[in-house]
Amino acid sequence: MSTGKLNSPPRLSDYVDRERLWNRHMELGKIGATESGGVNRQALTGLDSQARKLVIEWAVTLGAEPRMDAIGNLFLRLPGTNHELQPISTGSHLDTQPGGGMFDGIYGVLAGLEVLEALAASDRRLPCALDLVIWLNEEGSRFSPATMGSGVYAGLLDLEDTLLLTDGDGVVLGDALEMMKSTLGNLEHENSPSIYDAYFEAHIEQGPVLEASHTQIGAVSGIQxxxxxxxxxxxxxxxxxxxxxxxxxxxxxxxxxxxxxxxxxxxxxxxxxxxxxxxxxxxxxxxxxxxxxxxxxxxxxxxxxxxxxxxxxxxxxxxxxxxxxxxxxxxxxxxPVTHFDEGLVRLIESAAKALEFSVKTLPSGATHDASSMARLCPTVMIFVPCRDGVSHHESEWAEPEHLWAGACVLADAIEARANETDL
Ligand SMILES: [Zn+2]
Structure with missing residues (x-):
């Protein structure tokens, strides 16, 4: 699996496990599975809590410490060796559209989890802490607007106003959040936003560019x-x-x-x-x-x-x-247009090239939590191809090979950023 040169030390990506990553997509895909092969797991439902619980269990086994903030964003922190350093964060969302799929958002969470797995398997520690973040309600289908959790986190949305929002049945968001909190048990409270050194988000492209050009990795320059x-x-x-x-x-x-x-x-x-x-x-x-x-x-x-x-x-x-x-x-x-950090875009390109993956720089057509994060810290996204560019649909599909490649790039890029090394 290693594409490193002979005698060179193993890369962190050598410990990224294709099968484990794929199997976890399949396992999470069962929570809210629809008859047509999709997933209906809208934000703040019992199913959303169930999915979060499972990811918390996986991450805690690897030494991560879970915290939740006032809007329900989850932070699973793997401590670093130097407490003085600003942490790095990576993640995405676990909620889906009513007729959504197994990959949109879920991939970014599981690719981040795979970085935690690779660190554990290689017995390595990063100098800084690494937060695996699960943002609340990215899709905005049950409670509008979309990218809600990251929006509140970045100060783009008011917390108190957001807690008062209602869904189509008149359920108040704050009440649904209390339900979720009780399902997840007593998690430590995250009081104020961390100052991150960088935020990385892996995601399926949700467009046709990478697939059509047979490119494995997208280094995302920004969001239109x-x-x-x-x-x-x-x-x-x-x-x-x-x-x-x-x-x-x-x-x-x-x-x-x-x-x-x-x-x-x-x-x-x-x-x-x-x-x-x-x-x-x-x-x-x-x-x-x-x-x-x-x-x-x-x-x-x-x-x-x-x-x-x-x-x-x-x-x-x-x-x-x-x-x-x-x-x-x-x-x-x-x-406005979101411009991701140029240094991080170059880092994703180098990480992909070092692994001999084809890479293309492209803008994102869809909005993501990374758009909120780009206002707070250097931010970048990694795209992988998805079949026919389709998302927000039950037929949404990505190949295990592509998901693995993106997680490898994520792992090596995070390690290089944390250690301030070149790739
Ligand atoms: Zn998404």
Whole structure:
């Protein structure tokens, strides 16, 4: 398994075990398994607690000390040899979408756990402590918003407000969290955020780039910026049989031409603009009435903030040109591009090359907890390919070989960072 040179000391990645890593994905995949081979394990459910309990058991066996903070983020700390040093952290999330899979988030937790395993198996200790982090509610499907735990941790979301949020059944988040705490037993409380030297997150790509280019490792340069808008087009309802076209203020016709105008005006020869209208409501929704109102949302993403600004101007101009009806545009979310630490991106590339894995630098299309962490400390992500780029779906799949490769890179990169050595 070793790709190291003859006589060179073994790498930490030599102790990463492909089978153990794969088997743990399968074992966690049973908690909330759906009939179609996916997983439904939403945040703060009994199943979420069960998954967390299992990972705590695994980590504690390796000498990790568990702590939980006020929003339910879990920190499994392996102490280092020098208490003065800032700890390093790695992790991801265990919650899934309602029709999710076995790998999104879970992989980052299990790859991190594999680093703890490799340290134990090689009888090595890092100079600094290593925290394996399980963030609360990354998916945001039961309680919105997404990346909640890391958002509170990084001070992007208010703790007290977040604890008062409710799910679709009216369950208060704080109450669900108390339930989880009692299931997990008396864990030590994490009072204030640690100052980390670095944060690493391994994840399936959730896109098609690595698979299509037969690349084993993605060194992630950052996370593309996101803007979300709501557009309300207001017209006048009228009888579908008696109102001639010249007298209509048809909100649906105006909304459709507005969307067409925007898409036609966006120049995207590089195929980097992600423009989506995923919600579209027509009112009053009667078959024989001219629509009086249309409400739709635009989800816009791009890896360059300047391009997002330009496209926003196009959206504003096109909205202002809508005829016969009135169109109002409101920006709901403006999340800038996240740039990961350049030194850490290089470190991931070197770690992959040293192991003779093919590596490509690419931005992330989806948002991750790493986006919150990048505001606090040098941060990077490692991507591995997933089948057809599919995620948030029961058919989500990653190959054991790829998961292993990513965990090897994670292990060597963390060890190099901790020891301040080159790869
Ligand atoms: Zn995820």
């Amino acid at each position: 910026g996101l803007r979300q808008y709501e557009v309300i087009v207001s017209g006048q309802s009228a009888h579908a049989g008696t109102t001639p076209r010249s007298r209509r203020q048809d909100a649906l016709v105006s909304a459709m031409s507005l969307i067409n105008d925007i898409t036609a005006a966006i120049d995207d020869s590089e195929d980097l603009v992600r423009f989506t209208v995923g919600r579209f409501e027509v009112h009053p929704g009667s078959p024989n009435t001219v629509p009086s109102k249309v409400i739709f949302n635009i989800d816009l993403r791009h890896p360059d903030d300047d391009r997002l600004e330009e496209i926003e101007k196009i959206i504003v101009q096109c909205t202002g040109r809508v005829k016969t009806c009135r169109a109002d545009l409101q920006c709901l979310i403006r999340s």
